[in-house]
Amino acid sequence: MSQSLSYSAAVLIDQLRHPDELGIRMNAVKNVDVIARAIGAARTRDELIPYLHECIDDEDEVLTVLAEKLAGFVNHVGGVPYAHTILAPLESLAVADARVVRNQAIESITSLVEIMAGAAVDKYVVPMVVKLAQGECFNFRTSAAALVPVAYPKASATNKQALLAEFAQIGTQELPVLRRGAASALLPLVKAVEPAVAATTLVEEFRRLSEDSQDTVRATVVPVGVAIGEALAEHAEYKDAALASLGLFRQMGKDRAWRVRYHVAKGYMAYLGCMQTLVGERDGVADVADLFVSLLGDSEAEVRAIAATQLKEVGTSLRQHPLHLAKLVEAVGARIHDPVDYVRVAVAGNAIGLASVLTRAMMIQQLKPVLDKFLEDKDAQVRLAVVSRSVELVPLDPFVTSLVPAIFLLADDEDWRVRCAVIEVFASICHALPTSVFEQKLVGLPFNWLGDSICAIRYVAAKCVAQLVGHFGGAWFDRIVAPRLQALRSHPSYLHRITLLRCIGHLAEVVPAETEAQLGATALALCQDVVPNVRLTAAETLLTMGNHMSDSYKQSKAVPALQRLVQDKDADVKDGATKALAGLQ
Amino acid sequence: MLDKWLARLSECQRLKESEVRLLCQKAAEVLAGEGNVQHMAAPITVVGDIHGQFYDLKELFRVGGDLPEANYLFLGDFVDRGFYSVETLCWLLALKVRFPQRVTLLRGNHESQQISQVYGFYDECLRKYGSVNVWRHCTEVFNSMPLAGVVNNQTFCVHGGLSPAANTMEDIQNIDRNCEPPHDGLMNDLLWSDPKDRLEGFMTSPRGAGFEFGQDVVEQFLHANDFSLIARAHQIMPKGFQFLFDSKLVTVWSAPNYCYRCKNAAAILQLDEYGTRNFTVFEAAPQHTRGPQARRAVPEYFL
Numbered sequence: 001m002s003q004s005l006s007y008s009a010a011v012l013i014d015q016l017r018h019p020d021e022l023g024i025r026m027n028a029v030k031n032v033d034v035i036a037r038a039i040g041a042a043r044t045r046d047e048l049i050p051y052l053h054e055c056i057d058d059e060d061e062v063l064t065v066l067a068e069k070l071a072g073f074v075n076h077v078g079g080v081p082y083a084h085t086i087l088a089p090l091e092s093l094a095v096a097d098a099r100v101v102r103n104q105a106i107e108s109i110t111s112l113v114e115i116m117a118g119a120a121v122d123k124y125v126v127p128m129v130v131k132l133a134q135g136e137c138f139n140f141r142t143s144a145a146a147l148v149p150v151a152y153p154k155a156s157a158t159n160k161q162a163l164l165a166e167f168a169q170i171g172t173q174e175l176p177v178l179r180r181g182a183a184s185a186l187l188p189l190v191k192a193v194e195p196a197v198a199a200t201t202l203v204e205e206f207r208r209l210s211e212d213s214q215d216t217v218r219a220t221v222v223p224v225g226v227a228i229g230e231a232l233a234e235h236a237e238y239k240d241a242a243l244a245s246l247g248l249f250r251q252m253g254k255d256r257a258w259r260v261r262y263h264v265a266k267g268y269m270a271y272l273g274c275m276q277t278l279v280g281e282r283d284g285v286a287d288v289a290d291l292f293v294s295l296l297g298d299s300e301a302e303v304r305a306i307a308a309t310q311l312k313e314v315g316t317s318l319r320q321h322p323l324h325l326a327k328l329v330e331a332v333g334a335r336i337h338d339p340v341d342y343v344r345v346a347v348a349g350n351a352i353g354l355a356s357v358l359t360r361a362m363m364i365q366q367l368k369p370v371l372d373k374f375l376e377d378k379d380a381q382v383r384l385a386v387v388s389r390s391v392e393l394v395p396l397d398p399f400v401t402s403l404v405p406a407i408f409l410l411a412d413d414e415d416w417r418v419r420c421a422v423i424e425v426f427a428s429i430c431h432a433l434p435t436s437v438f439e440q441k442l443v444g445l446p447f448n449w450l451g452d453s454i455c456a457i458r459y460v461a462a463k464c465v466a467q468l469v470g471h472f473g474g475a476w477f478d479r480i481v482a483p484r485l486q487a488l489r490s491h492p493s494y495l496h497r498i499t500l501l502r503c504i505g506h507l508a509e510v511v512p513a514e515t516e517a518q519l520g521a522t523a524l525a526l527c528q529d530v531v532p533n534v535r536l537t538a539a540e541t542l543l544t545m546g547n548h549m550s551d552s553y554k555q556s557k558a559v560p561a562l563q564r565l566v567q568d569k570d571a572d573v574k575d576g577a578t579k580a581l582a583g584l585q
Numbered sequence: 586m587l588d589k590w591l592a593r594l595s596e597c598q599r600l601k602e603s604e605v606r607l608l609c610q611k612a613a614e615v616l617a618g619e620g621n622v623q624h625m626a627a628p629i630t631v632v633g634d635i636h637g638q639f640y641d642l643k644e645l646f647r648v649g650g651d652l653p654e655a656n657y658l659f660l661g662d663f664v665d666r667g668f669y670s671v672e673t674l675c676w677l678l679a680l681k682v683r684f685p686q687r688v689t690l691l692r693g694n695h696e697s698q699q700i701s702q703v704y705g706f707y708d709e710c711l712r713k714y715g716s717v718n719v720w721r722h723c724t725e726v727f728n729s730m731p732l733a734g735v736v737n738n739q740t741f742c743v744h745g746g747l748s749p750a751a752n753t754m755e756d757i758q759n760i761d762r763n764c765e766p767p768h769d770g771l772m773n774d775l776l777w778s779d780p781k782d783r784l785e786g787f788m789t790s791p792r793g794a795g796f797e798f799g800q801d802v803v804e805q806f807l808h809a810n811d812f813s814l815i816a817r818a819h820q821i822m823p824k825g826f827q828f829l830f831d832s833k834l835v836t837v838w839s840a841p842n843y844c845y846r847c848k849n850a851a852a853i854l855q856l857d858e859y860g861t862r863n864f865t866v867f868e869a870a871p872q873h874t875r876g877p878q879a880r881r882a883v884p885e886y887f888l
Contacts, residue, residue, distance in 0.1 A: 453865050455650035494628050498654050572653050
């Protein structure tokens with residue numbers, strides 16, 4: 001094979017079997033196209049493919065890359081009519097020990113089958129699948145199960161029967177791993193077969209696997225129930241089969257294994273949508289809502305938490321059905337004493353999503369008492385879950401009595417990240433609250449945060465103050481903010497004076513021009529601070545303010561101040577001032 | 586270039602071997618220009634052991650403020666035990682080179698060839714770079730680090746503690762520090778000693794290096810030098826810091842959940858111009874702020 005080859009191709013061929021270095025073999029496999037191009041289609045088919053087939057005794061990484069590379073070999077072997085010549089090495093890779101190699105091989109075979117002609121599939125692919133399905137080891141048969149949905153659409157009628165028979169055979173083996181293989185291949189198979197087959201054979205298959213003795217088999221097969229329903233939804237004649245399949249899905253919501261129920265909860269929205277299409281808007285939801293309520297109250301916390309994440313969508317689907325909505329809200333209410341913290345966090349946060357679905361009256365009478373309870377939860381994360389989404393409850397008036405104390409409590413939480421999370425939503429909440437409530441009760445909080453012992457909090461607070469000024473305007477700034485900032489100017493700690501400068505930097509973007517000079521005066525004063533860090537930050541702040549200053553102010557005040565700082569004895573101040581000066585001019 | 590390095594290092598991205606060599610050369614130059622006893626002005630934040638806990642150092646800066654906005658004095662033990670000794674040390678060295686006036690790095694007992702060979706830094710360099718060159722460059726920087734610091738002529742800062750061989754700053758200034766710490770003597774004691782309650786004078790330390798010293802020693806030392814406080818690190822404190830000897834000595838510990846399993850808090854000590862001592866206590870950075878490597882199996886030297 002080495003005659004009349006380009007040098008690089010010849011080297012690569014040698015390197016494919018390099019005895020010691022994995023990296024070298026890896027590189028050769030990655031560049032196997034170079035060889036194919038060098039030797040042409042005929043020799044690629046007759047020599048390179050068999051040669052690569054012999055190489056399948058390598059590390060998993062190399063084999064995975066090889067399997068991936070082979071999928072793109074169609075042009076190298078002479079086009080689609082010769083695609084089948086690539087199957088032999090892929091077949092060997094599809095039964096490799098490592099699952100990642102097998103999966104890649106199956107993926108590559110799938111992409112080949114997609115472009116192959118039906119006759120070629122019958123002639124080469126179907127026999128391969130049947131052979132694998134009769135294989136000794138489990139990995140032969142699980143790969144066969146995965147390939148059935150791939151080969152099926154292009155196979156002849158007789159071969160289709162044969163493939164289904166093999167599939168059924170794998171799904172009834174004693175070894176659980178085989179039945180699990182069938183369970184996971186059943187989902188793509190539903191999409192591959194004709195409605196008549198889905199309605200009969202596959203519903204039966206699903207029924208059998210949904211009653212399997214192994215939890216993992218049942219958990220794997222759960223989504224098939226809805227998939228069959230969806231596949232048959234448009235075919236009135238198979239309505240009964242679709243409903244039977246969905247009934248089995250529903251049944252699995254009461255499974256003894258929580259992992260199975262978990263998957264039911266996860267697929268619940270799809271189920272609900274399918275039922276509504278099949279039996280109509282009115283009746284479709286009748287006992288369907290009950291299933292969700294039972295999942296939300298499941299004995300396993302994981303199931304309750306995953307169900308909670310779908311509250312808003314489920315609520316939206318049920319919005320025409322006040323009775324069911326009421327049940328839903330009631331089920332949410334039952335979770336206020338849930339013993340598991342993360343379940344209460346999930347329910348509390350997602351319950352807010354229901355607010356936009358409920359009528360105002362229902363919201364106030366039924367949802368509000370529940371949210372009020374969550375706002376009193378002993379776990380800060382639960383309270384935070386409600387507070388951080390509370391703007392979705394606008395108008396907030398009815399929540400003032402519960403929301404304000406909750407914000408106060410969180411504002412003082414010992415975990416600084418909780419405090420930080422509250423500050424981040426604080427300005428938008430205040431904007432949504434009645435102004436009087438903000439003015440009378442909450443107005444002091446951002447200034448407390450401005451003096452927090454944690455630097456990150458002070459900086460978020462600085463931004464928050466600027467957002468509030470953005471909402472409430474210049475007059476509010478003059479009345480409330482200015483005097484408090486004035487006090488910070490002579491704060492004994494340099495870190496707090498720096499916070500003030502940060503705040504000024506953010507404020508510069510929102511205050512009117514006449515206030516700008518007032519802020520500028522503070523920054524200029526701090527340019528003469530005794531602590532170099534403050535002078536440095538003051539220089540940076542003047543630069544930030546630059547865009548919002550009038551030219552005359554810039555030239556008469558800011559520039560001279562910076563020019564003085566350029567002469568500073570501290571190297572960092574000098575450096576910062578020089579940069580600021582360059583930026584301003 | 587330095588600012589680009591800092592941007593990468595602050596995200597826990599390693600420098601290349603050639604870059605580490607360059608960084609170490611520069612850092613050694615800067616550090617060698619400082620005295621054995623480095624004098625600093627308040628306000629400044631004093632930080633205890635870090636031990637390669639990169640993401641907790643990041644948390645420390647979130648809590649205490651970034652450089653150059655805040656001033657820092659690190660009491661040593663940057664490497665060993667944590668997963669990110671290389672990244673942590675390089676970050677601190679780069680900060681030192683970039684802001685020499687804003688940050689001071691003192692030598693700890695783990696800043697030594699012998700110790701860092703046993704407690705993880707050596708293995709980490711070998712694993713991450715495939716050779717020990719990086720470790721060798723770093724250990725050369727260790728030899729340039731100052732041994733003690735004095736803040737506003739009031740607070741004496743050192744990694745370990747006092748020594749029977751030193752009573753004044755002059756004694757410490759006279760050490761030839763540019764070497765691997767010897768097995769005994771003044772330099773060794775500064776890095777290894779511990780205070781001990783209800784002890785008079787000095788006693789040999791159960792650590793096998795340095796001494797244990799009592800309140801009388803501390804009082805005599807403070808009086809002789811006209812200082813009011815000794816701030817040191819070297820010992821884990823469940824609450825991050827602890828005063829001893831009528832508040833004349835404080836231990837500051839800045840590695841929260843030490844070795845990722847001790848569940849202790851960490852603290853930093855903020856000293857201001859007026860002599861006020863302000864402690865800020867913090868916990869380990871939460872999981873979502875950490876890199877994927879943090880979940881790797883615990884190396885053997887933890888066991």
